[in-house]
Structures are given as C-alpha cells and as structure tokens.
Amino acid sequence: xxxxxxxxxxxxxxxxxxxxxxxxxxxxxxxxxxxxxxxxxxxxxxxxxxxxxxxxxxxxxxxxxxxxxxxxxxxxxxxxxxxxxxxxxxxxxxxxxxxxxxxxxxxxxxxxxxx
Amino acid sequence: xxxxxxxxxxxxxxxxxxxxxxxxxxxxxxxxxxxxxxxxxxxxxxxxxxxxxxxxxxxxxxxxxxxxxxxxxxxxxxxxxxxxxxxxxxxxxxxxxxxxxxxxxxxxxxx
Numbered sequence: 001x002x003x004x005x006x007x008x009x010x011x012x013x014x015x016x017x018x019x020x021x022x023x024x025x026x027x028x029x030x031x032x033x034x035x036x037x038x039x040x041x042x043x044x045x046x047x048x049x050x051x052x053x054x055x056x057x058x059x060x061x062x063x064x065x066x067x068x069x070x071x072x073x074x075x076x077x078x079x080x081x082x083x084x085x086x087x088x089x090x091x092x093x094x095x096x097x098x099x100x101x102x103x104x105x106x107x108x109x110x111x112x113x114x115x
Numbered sequence: 116x117x118x119x120x121x122x123x124x125x126x127x128x129x130x131x132x133x134x135x136x137x138x139x140x141x142x143x144x145x146x147x148x149x150x151x152x153x154x155x156x157x158x159x160x161x162x163x164x165x166x167x168x169x170x171x172x173x174x175x176x177x178x179x180x181x182x183x184x185x186x187x188x189x190x191x192x193x194x195x196x197x198x199x200x201x202x203x204x205x206x207x208x209x210x211x212x213x214x215x216x217x218x219x220x221x222x223x224x225x226x
Contacts, residue, residue: 004158033213043204043216058213090158097212103149104206104214106159 003027004107006091012113019078021110023091030096032074033104034058034066036087043090049074050096081114088112117142117209121217128224130197136190136220138205143183146212150179150190151204153219159204163190195224 007022023032033048035058045058047066055066063085067075074093078085089110094102118141128134138148147166151159163172163179165188171180178191192199202219209215 042218045213048213088156092159102147102212103161103164104159105161106151109156109158111156 004091004093004105006089006107006110008110009108010111010113012115013078013081014115015082017078017081017114019081019112019114021076021078021089021091021112023074023076023093023107024072025074025093025105026072027093027105028071029093029105030071031094031102032068033092033094034064034074034076035090035092036060036085037090037109038087046076081112083114086112086114117207117215119205119207119215119217121203121205121220123220124218125221126223128195128222130195130224130226132195132224134192134195134222136192136203136222138188138190138217140186140188140207140215142207142209143186145183145207147208148179148181148188149206149214150177150188151206153202153204155201162203195222197224197226199224 004025034046035043049055049068065077091107092104094104120139122137149164150162153159165172165181176193181188200223202221204219206214206216
C-alpha cells in the first residue's frame with residue numbers, strides 16, 4: 001500500500017514564526033502536492049513538484065515556499081506564519097503524468113493553528 | 116479551466132438506502148476520474164479510480180460510472196450504513212494534468 005505520512009497531525013504556531021511541514025511518501029512517486037483545505041473553499045493547490053528540485057506554483061502560492069531535495073520528501077514552508085494561514089494542510093503524491101494511472105494518495109493532514 | 120461540481124452538497128438518509136452522488140466536469144478531455152472519501156479532520160482516502168477508457172468501476176458496495184461525453188460521473192452506494200457517513204469528493208485532471216476537485220457531498224447515514 002502507498003503510504004503518505006505528514007510530520008505532525010496538529011501544530012500550533014505564533015504569528016511571524018517560520019513553519020515547516022514535511023511530507024514523505026514510500027512509493028517512489030514522481031509527483032507530490034501540497035493543498036490547504038478550508039470550510040466553504042474546498043481543496044486549493046499551493047504547490048506541486050514533478051521531480052526532485054522541481055516545483056510549480058499552484059493556485060495560492062503566496063506566503064509559502066517548498067523544497068524537494070529527495071524524491072520521497074516534499075516540504076512546505078511558511079516563511080512568516082500569519083493567522084490567515086490557519087488551515088488543514090494536505091500532502092498528496094502520484095505517479096508521473098502519462099503513466100497508466102496517476103491515482104493520487106493523500107496523507108492524514110496537518111491541522112495548523114496560527115495564533 | 117476545468118470546473119467540477121458535486122450535487123447534492125449535503126445528504127442525510129436513513130440506513131439501508133441506496134444512494135447516488137453526482138459529479139460533473141466542464142472539460143471532457145480527461146485521463147481519469149477519482150472518487151475520494153474524507154472523514155472529519157482526516158485526509159482523503161481513495162475509493163475508486165476510473166480510467167477514461169472505462170465506463171465504471173466497482174469496489175464492494177460502491178460503483179462509480181463515467182460518461183465522458185456528457186461530463187458526468189456518479190458514485191452509487193448500495194445499502195448505506197452509518198459508517199458510510201463522510202464527505203465524498205471527486206477529482207478530474209485539469210490543466211497540466213493537475214487534479215481539480217469538487218467541493219464534495221457531505222453524507223450522513225443515520226441508524
């Protein structure tokens with residue numbers, strides 16, 4: 001079974017702190033994604049990566065950055081946390097586009113609260 | 116830009132009913148369609164993936180169909196149980212193959 005793990009289930013940080021959310025997948029997937037999910041707004045893509053050291057902006061990249069130094073690990077960085085970044089953060093992975101199936105697999109989520 | 120709509124937004128039914136959840140999308144040039152389940156405060160769990168060449172997929176009491184030409188998919192849940200209570204989301208690839216998600220259908224099955 002594909003397993004996607006996230007470093008924390010719950011996180012509480014103060015405004016202005018630098019926050020690191022980590023995601024690890026164990027199925028050698030090329031693609032990795034970071035989403036945030038808010039009531040009434042659904043899932044919104046922050047960044048995705050299709051290979052090591054490659055990244056592409058999603059719909060809402062402002063205030064975030066990412067790092068992918070190894071294929072299995074994709075980190076989301078909040079450079080200076082703000083209260084409007086309080087949200088559920090979801091990581092996902094999939095095979096590369098064009099392969100027979102690029103079914104997405106999600107991690108358990110990190111509930112981040114910024115106070 | 117791909118847009119995905121799920122109807123109804125919420126559903127409350129007694130145990131034992133057969134259910135149909137709907138997903139529609141605007142761009143029919145898709146590679147696949149995926150249905151997910153999400154329990155409160157948790158991540159998404161993949162239920163079914165339908166390739167564009169397929170018309171349906173089944174897993175236990177779940178059956179998902181795909182009609183690309185009309186831009187629709189349905190998720191059929193047979194003999195619903197309280198444990199089926201969750202939010203169900205569908206996703207289809209949009210621009211650059213990145214999945215676009217619907218807002219989901221929140222399902223409550225009461226005993």
